[in-house]
Amino acid sequence: MKNSIIKIIVLILLLNPIVGSACSMYKITRNGKTIVGNNEDWLSPNSKFWFETGTEGNYGVMYMGQLDNFAQGAINDAGLVFDGFANPDLPINNATGKIEIPIGDAxxxxxxxxSTAEEVKLYLETINLSSLESSQIVFVDTTGTYLIVEGDALIIGEEEEKAFSNFYYSQIESEEDVELENFKQGMEFLKTSKGDASISYCGDVMQSMSSEGLFGTQYSTVYDLNTLTVRVYLFHDYSQFVDIDLKEQLEKDNHAIMIADLFSKNSKGHQHYAKYNDEENPQRFLSELVATSLNATESEFVEMGLNGIVNMVGYEWLKQKNNPEAAIKVFKFGIELTPSDADLHDSLGEAYFENKNYALSKLSYEKSLALNPNNKNAKTFLAKIETKKF
Incomplete structure (x- = not known):
């Protein structure tokens, strides 16, 4: 239940114009060549690539995502690429009789x-896509054909140029209706430029769609689907890049690399990555974030969405980096600013529980329950604590 609540908070933050941002994707096909770019906008810089070699006739794949190993995007050595977007809910009604399979497995x-968008469409027509009610996926193949997967709609298109972001094409009359600032900036750039199907031009497009906000562009990737070259930019810095030869990487054994580690430790992106992951001072990122708002009231911090941001950072330390001591510091920092927040006391209780400090875990859950008597998660953990010896 707690994880579901955090996911809802994340979506609210992403769609909040004050703190949110929008991932972007763009494809261009000219003279038999297709280039695709995407921006991954998010709070955490802990993104990585992992490579799985092809076996038994299967394609090799380069995936990208966070520490939880859930693929947010990928490219295979047949030149098929996809990217995913978090979107507002769009009901999926056509699920009866469809194959039940986790979307990650699909x-x-x-x-x-x-290798083609048409193949993907035929396959997804047989799958129950109910888990995508608040998401969409876009596939592009070497011919430039794209597939948008949104709600019950599987939309095939073949325009030379197409841009995508956190909205549903089936729900708008025209691209002019889209209010996402990053998308609007990108469309203005495209109107005033006449680009070619090149990695450098696509990089310029992604820069026009990038963001430097709290949920800013952590990295950008540009794919040449024909040569299988992947260009990577880090932390909305387009002055430097790294090119990856996909074929070369897939000739190695399965391996993974943090995207920040592809770049110099002196780069802006790697310095941000190091600050965010400071084990000695895990609240450092948050402390600098609120440095100009220390005189804010608790209600103002709540309005800023601080609860959700602290939970995202804290649970990354707790669940994905398996560091409950760092998570405790993060949650305590959040509670100092919003002491009446039942959810953060609940989170601190879980961090203490994972650290086997059951006495402090009990105190935190009791405080959370006092602030919110309907907190079922706190009641569940308090029952668990009673079975522990401390």
């Missing part, structure tokens, strides 16, 4: 065995 099957 994506993996697609990337290992398929």
């Amino acid at each position: 994506i993996k099957n697609i990337m290992q065995t398929m």
Whole structure:
């Protein structure tokens, strides 16, 4: 239940014009060549690439995502690429009789065995896509054909140029209706430029769609689907890049690399990455974030969405980096600013529990329950604590 609440908070933050941002994707096909770019906008810089070699006739795949190993995007050595977007809910009604399979498994099957958007469409028509009610996925193949997966709609298109972001094409009359600032900036750039199907031009497009906000562009990737070259930019800095030869990487054994580690430790992106992951001072990122707002009231911090941001950072330390001591520091920092927040006391209780400090865990859960008597999660953990010896 707690994880579901955090996911809702994340979506609210992403769609909040004050703190949110929008991931972006763009494709251009000219003279038999297709280039695709995407921006991953998020709070955490802990993004990585992992490479899985092709076996038994399957394609090799380069995935990208966070520490939880859930693929946010990928490219295979047949030149099929996809990217995912968090979107507002769009009901999926056409699920009766469809194959039940976790979407992550379906994506993996697609990337290992398929090379065209048409193949993907035929396959997804057989799958129950109910888990995508608040998401959309876009696939592009070497011919430039794209597939948008949104709600019950599977939309195939073949325009030379197409841009995508956190909205549904099926729900708008025209691209002029889209209010996402990053998308609007990108469309203005495209109107005033006449680009070619090149990695450098696509990089310029992604720069026009990038953001430097709290949920800013952590990295950008540009794919040449024909040569299988992948260009990477870090932390909305387009003055430097790294080119990856996909074929070369897939000739190695399965391996992974943090995207920040592809760049110099002196780069802006790597310095941000180091600050965010400071084990000695894990609240450093948050402390600098609120440095100009220390005189804010608790209600003002709540209005800023601080609760959700602290939970995102804290649970990354707790669950993905397996460091409950760092998570405790993060949650305590958040509670100092919003002492009446039942959810943060609940989170601190879980961090203490994972650290086997059951006495302090009990105190935190009791405080959370006092602030919110309907907190079922706190009641569940308090019952668990009673079975522990401390």
